[in-house]
Amino acid sequence: MCYSIPGKVLEVKDTLVTLGYFGEKRKARNELFAIACGEYAYAQGGFIIQKIPSPQAEAILDSWQELFFKLKEIDARLARHSETLYQKANQIRQQYHGNSCCIHGIIEFSNYCRNECLYCGIQHKNQAVRRYRMEVADIIDTAVYAVDTLGFKALVLQSGEDEYYDEKKLIAIVEGIMQKSPCLLTLSIGERTPDIFKLLYQKGARSVLLRFETSNPQIYAKMKPGHTLAQRLALLAALRNTGYLVMTGFLIGLPGWGKEDIIKDIELTAELGAEMFSFGPFIPHPDTPLAGEEQVSLETALEVIAEARIRNPEAKILVTTALETMDKKNGLQLGLMAGANSIMLNVTPPRYQQLYSIYPLRAGTDTAIESRIEFVIGLLQSLGRAPTDLGL
Numbered sequence: 001m002c003y004s005i006p007g008k009v010l011e012v013k014d015t016l017v018t019l020g021y022f023g024e025k026r027k028a029r030n031e032l033f034a035i036a037c038g039e040y041a042y043a044q045g046g047f048i049i050q051k052i053p054s055p056q057a058e059a060i061l062d063s064w065q066e067l068f069f070k071l072k073e074i075d076a077r078l079a080r081h082s083e084t085l086y087q088k089a090n091q092i093r094q095q096y097h098g099n100s101c102c103i104h105g106i107i108e109f110s111n112y113c114r115n116e117c118l119y120c121g122i123q124h125k126n127q128a129v130r131r132y133r134m135e136v137a138d139i140i141d142t143a144v145y146a147v148d149t150l151g152f153k154a155l156v157l158q159s160g161e162d163e164y165y166d167e168k169k170l171i172a173i174v175e176g177i178m179q180k181s182p183c184l185l186t187l188s189i190g191e192r193t194p195d196i197f198k199l200l201y202q203k204g205a206r207s208v209l210l211r212f213e214t215s216n217p218q219i220y221a222k223m224k225p226g227h228t229l230a231q232r233l234a235l236l237a238a239l240r241n242t243g244y245l246v247m248t249g250f251l252i253g254l255p256g257w258g259k260e261d262i263i264k265d266i267e268l269t270a271e272l273g274a275e276m277f278s279f280g281p282f283i284p285h286p287d288t289p290l291a292g293e294e295q296v297s298l299e300t301a302l303e304v305i306a307e308a309r310i311r312n313p314e315a316k317i318l319v320t321t322a323l324e325t326m327d328k329k330n331g332l333q334l335g336l337m338a339g340a341n342s343i344m345l346n347v348t349p350p351r352y353q354q355l356y357s358i359y360p361l362r363a364g365t366d367t368a369i370e371s372r373i374e375f376v377i378g379l380l381q382s383l384g385r386a387p388t389d390l391g392l
């Protein structure tokens with residue numbers, strides 16, 4: 001975002017580019033641009049996503065110079081302790097990732113859904129929710145604003161499973177964004193055919209966020225009537241084969257879920273080769289069949305992050321909005337200090353944010369994006385984190 005670091009191209013070998021900044025080196029794949037040594041670029045998640053004119057890049061690097069080393073020191077100091085589970089996880093995160101953090105913007109472009117997931121507030125049977133759809137041009141404009149004006153380098157496009165967006169519309173969205181404001185584009189549109197995802201990859205989408213929700217096939221079948229876990233896992237495998245970075249994970253505390261499921265759920269996330277782990281607490285929605293169900297504690301949700309970090313030191317782990325919703329003041333910080341190193345900010349136009357009510361009272365929906373960004377940058381700096389998730 002406005003909080004991001006460009007790298008200087010040090011080496012180009014076919015599609016593999018080595019970028020450097022302040023003595024550090026990262027490798028990233030370049031499939032979109034003509035690029036030469038000495039030029040500057042932004043990379044995200046291992047992909048070159050934008051070139052940047054040299055004077056501009058040099059000015060940004062100059063302004064980072066002092067802060068860059070100061071942040072590393074703060075992070076290392078905060079990760080000194082390893083007495084508690086959270087501290088142990090945070091120390092491992094620091095050892096394997098340094099102070100690097102990745103930041104995504106998310107655009108929730110439609111709350112129409114053909115599915116009946118029992119836990120979800122926008123499932124199609126819920127008649128209490130006012131439905132909205134953003135038109136293709138509006139989605140592109142929102143993405144362009146997020147990238148060009150707010151400075152995001154990675155965006156997630158999320159919706160219910162809404163067939164209104166057919167192949168043609170989805171292609172127009174991905175193509176439009178990648179031509180106007182290239183970024184690391186993640187699709188979170190539920191299940192579509194592997195062929196549609198292949199076409200969207202060709203147009204420049206590089207990542208998919210699709211949770212398997214639970215590793216327990218019985219719970220899955222109950223929670224998602226008409227669907228099977230096997231079907232979801234087959235799609236995730238196909239997406240990986242296409243070349244997508246896969247972000248996946250599960251809901252913590254679905255009815256029937258027990259603490260013994262934590263390890264199974266974490267193991268499945270790892271087995272799927274997840275680039276980023278995404279798991280959030282299930283928060284009962286009053287207009288769903290699970291309205292009266294119990295919610296896990298914030299401590300349990302944090303334990304899952306910590307446990308996942310200890311078992312998978314190299315993973316990127318997201319602090320989800322659902323976790324933040326459990327403690328709006330401190331949730332983000334607690335997640336980042338329990339082993340997580342990725343965050344997502346909501347850049348959906350404000351008039352739609354409340355309507356995307358997968359669960360009630362979501363964190364961030366009552367604050368303008370500009371002040372959210374200011375708060376998050378302040379928090380990241382106080383924790384010594386820097387946006388250096390450029391690549392490998």
Ligand code: SAH
Pocket residue numbers: 119120121158159160161188189190191209210211213250251280281282283284285322358359
């Ligand atoms: N339609 C897309 C995106 C779904 S919304 C898909 O199927 O992948 C994104 C995620 O929100 C879901 O994967 C689910 O894990 C989560 N979610 C839905 N209802 C929730 C609830 N009540 N509490 C917490 N998270 C919820």
